[in-house]
Amino acid sequence: MTAAPAAVLPSVPPQTPGEALGLLAARRATGALHGPLGSLYLVDGRVAHADSPRAPGLADLLTGCGRITPEDWAELLRVHGPHTRVAEALVERRLLTRGELELGHLSTLFDAAFFVLADRTGGLWRFEPEARHWLGPVRAVDAERLRREAGRRGRLLERIWPWPQLDTAPVRPAAPSAQPSHRTAGRRRHELLDHADGRRTPADLARLLGRSGFGVTADIRRLAAAGLLDAPRHAAPGTAPPAEPPAAPPAAEPEAPAPVRPAPVRPAGGLHRRVPGATLPGATRTGPGAPGSTAPGPAAPARSDRPPAAAAAHPLAVPDPDIALLTRVRTLLEARL
Helix, strand or coil: CCCCEEECCCCCCCCCCCHHHHHHHHHHHHHHHHHCCCEEEEEECCEEECCCCCCCHHHHHHCCCCCHHHHHHHHHHHHHHHHHHHHHHHCCCCCCCCCHHHHHHHHHHHHHHHHHHCCCCCCCEEEECCCCCCCCCCCCHHHHHHHHHHHHHHHHHHHHHHHHHHHHHCCCCCCCCCCCCCCCHHHHHHHHHHHHCCCHHHHHHHHHCCCCCHHHHHHHHHHCCCCEEECCCCCCCCCCCCCCCCCCCCCCCCCCCCCCCCCCCCCCCCCCCCCCCCCCHHHHHHHHCCCCCCCCCCCCCCCCCCCHHHHHHHCCCCCCCCHHHHHHHHHHHHHCC
């Protein structure tokens, strides 16, 4: 049966891709919405699949991590792709569990849909009625929910570093002499710097490392904001480059600790152990060994089997236990990045 010819949406040119998707969702349309940065596949007005050259697909993730060889994937696609049942075959052959399939499918769908809906090139959009995706039915997403998530991700990128030229330009690390010494990158971003060779774009790095296209794009902007990338010197016409990242303020002279409610002291071994009652008002360290005391403290006593008192052993004194817990969680996350 010959596929239906692609029909140009008469109301799409003056609208955004998100508005075009909303129009199709309201009509409970089934087919594929094709644009310059990818395609959205709808079934009864809900988005069932999304593809974009800017985001790795399910095949890239499975072959990249070694779950399936490229040859086996090509054979799977050749046999089951025309019947739109590749997803069923993955589960039947026990290459993926149903849960793994749904998780991988939804993550790649949201990833690709962001780039499709974020398109501002003004290119031609067309709708292909009754078009089906080769993967087959897995999970469908409400169109409005997809639009909200795409908007949230776009606003996040703008807050990180408002210069979209970085999203498609080859990634070039800054010269060592130009990198600010006071800024550091986490392990995940160091991996991007290690593979950035001045030729690979964020999309290339995402496929190479088997990571989310949006996640890599966000990390690239964070690296640029930290001064670790050789960012393009000229913006697009009508677009001003963002302000340079502020320099680190000079180190202030250490202040004497307050005698009441001392600042938390993080031990070398990690986070403080939470002791019941230690964060209640009045549970502060006092005596000659407490912070802020001018008298020298006694030598550390030998280890005893008796548990120390909660208020005297715990150096953290915060009025709200929830704030104390959130502080410890934040410190742990910052240490792992």
